Amino acid sequence: MEEAITIALFALLLVMAMVIGRERNLFSAAMLTGIFSLISAGLFTALDAVDVAFTEAAVGAGISTVLILATLALTDHHEAHDRLHPSKVNWKAVGVVTLTGVALLYGTVDMPAFGVADAPIHEGVAKHYIDHSFEEIGIPNVVTAVLASYRGYDTFGELGVIFVAGLGVALLLGAGAPSITSEHPHLPQKSRAPYVREMPVVRVVTKALLPFILLFALYVQAHGDFGPGGGFQAGVIFAAGLVLYGLVWGPTALERFARHRIVERATAIGLLLYGGVGVATMAVGGNFLEYGVLTPEHPQHGQHYGIFLVELGVGITVSAVMLVIYYVFAARNVSPTRSSAPVTLPPPPMSEDAS
Amino acid sequence: MIANLWHYGLVVVLMMTGLYIVIAKRNYVKKMMGLAIFQTSVIMLYVTMGKVTGGTPPIFVQNDDGTLTEGIVYSNPLPMVLMLTAIVVGVATMAVGLALVVRIKEAYGTVEDDLVTELNREDEARRHLSAAAQPIKESKS
């Protein structure tokens, strides 16, 4: 049954990918991408990767749909018709793809079969993690133990990448731009966005659910040691809850709760907290991110403290980066006039031809 | 033996679908969607490799006294850790890509690959022409 569900979901996933490929209406394609992400999250659950499914569910259906839609609002809703190959299959691309696919398939013939327990991937450190992580780290969720402790360096690097990505988006779209509220100083304190009047049911439901969503994010953050969850998931859920508020009341209203400038600072604070834990362990006399030295008489407790702080840093940075990304895209949406601001790319003299 | 390799085949087909969208489609947003599909296929490859038949998610089952229950097969946690961070990094980098698309739209007025290339070529030709015309103008003055 496990395998049957896996194959069925995989088939749905493939169909979805192909439909996304041939859908010319980008708005519809964005929605189909949301469904694609839901299917893949279900598939992760079927493949025992509950933590991955958790992340994919939070990221794919919520944040990335919002991102694609925000981009579509600023670009085109529809793919232009290709003048060179109007509505035809691009046979060159098909050839390249087929060749690559056949080569890849040939490469997998020697690979271990599905689900065998003695495949090479299950030897080495993976075996050590499963056999010894409970006595060494003392938390039931192996994924969190590996993520925050054994491979703490790696996660630190990934968090740095996320931070830099958030920085990049902020520089590309929002560099030096005034924040949303300072752009509309005459806005009264009560938001009077028209849709607030139009969707009373959604407004009430969102208002009722929002505290629970944020509380749930904190629960996921703190419960990552014992079940699926942790900083990455909690950060994304927290951001998704706030983005939901922004969608219903408008980013201006959200700005009153989470100031853009403060959120921008918070992206760095999380990363610094993570690094600071590493520096603290070095100061006590251990290696970078060796949490055990924090409480020498009881290394497991040190691991608990270290993992908690590190996950907190991850959660702060991830949620702040997601919020910053939402803010800068939304600010573009609010003020399309800024799109005529000078572009930092090499100044194109043909820009009047393009428009 | 081959019969148990189906997951690689499915992953490869998925990956090639994403690759086709990236290569063949000219709209940059569509290309980003293709890239997302490609990324999902890579994640899927790792996760399928970590699966053990009859295994459960790698979260220890504890008895009431806090000790671990023996005899439970766990799937491999390592690919999950790698892919978990990869998903969040993926969405962050996708945001960078989409931000670039927005800037391209503002600079060129289009997000179609062939149009952007054409505009670049025109621009280059114009620059070439003006560079060639420059010394003549100076000699006249």
Place this chain on the structure above:
Amino acid sequence: MTLELVLQCIGAVFLLGGSFFCIVGGIGLVRLPTFYTRCHAAGVTDSAGAAGVLVGLAFVSTPLVAFKLVTVLAFVWLTSVASTHALVKAAHARGVRVMNTPRLDWTIPPPAPDDGEVDPSTPPSDLGPHLSGEEA
């Protein structure tokens, strides 16, 4: 344990009932002729189907898990109702009409019989092509 068996039987009945409503709603989602009727079908899967499955599962679980299941059910009920409401309202505001008179549906042979819902008197093209739906 007879109590356990009884609970399992009740749970199974709820589960199968929920599955039945899911499938019925799914078929309705595909087969019903207009957008608003399809909304009704989706509502069946979201309310009756979800309730059947989740309550059925709650009968065979420990109290903590049952509580979580009920939470999920409450969440699904709130959000899906709200979003369906907003969806129908938006569709109505954008000019999707209940043009389901048999005369219109059966005498005109369009490529797909479901195509005639967007009111041609209020073309939505002024706000962008993405709202006009499928062209094919």
Place this chain on the structure above:
Amino acid sequence: MSYVYAAAASAILITMLLAMGRAIVGPTTYDRILALNAFGTKTVLLIAVMGYLFGRPEWLDLALVYGLCNFVGTLAVLRFSKYGSLANDVTLPPDAEDHA
């Protein structure tokens, strides 16, 4: 009991397939949004049933996240389809001058 779970999972999978068909066919944008919403609910149910089918039912947090993010996604799509934008005051003909 596992047969019942398997039957429920199959039923939900079939429903997912049907909803997906509606999402692919359309014809209007709103049909797609409706299908997306229904699909999200079906995923929540599938996750819940799969937990029981595989014998580790304690992670319903996952299902909750699906419900939440589905809601966020649906609302985003709706806002976009209604105003062509995710922010509050673009392309609103009657009230646009309030914010300009």
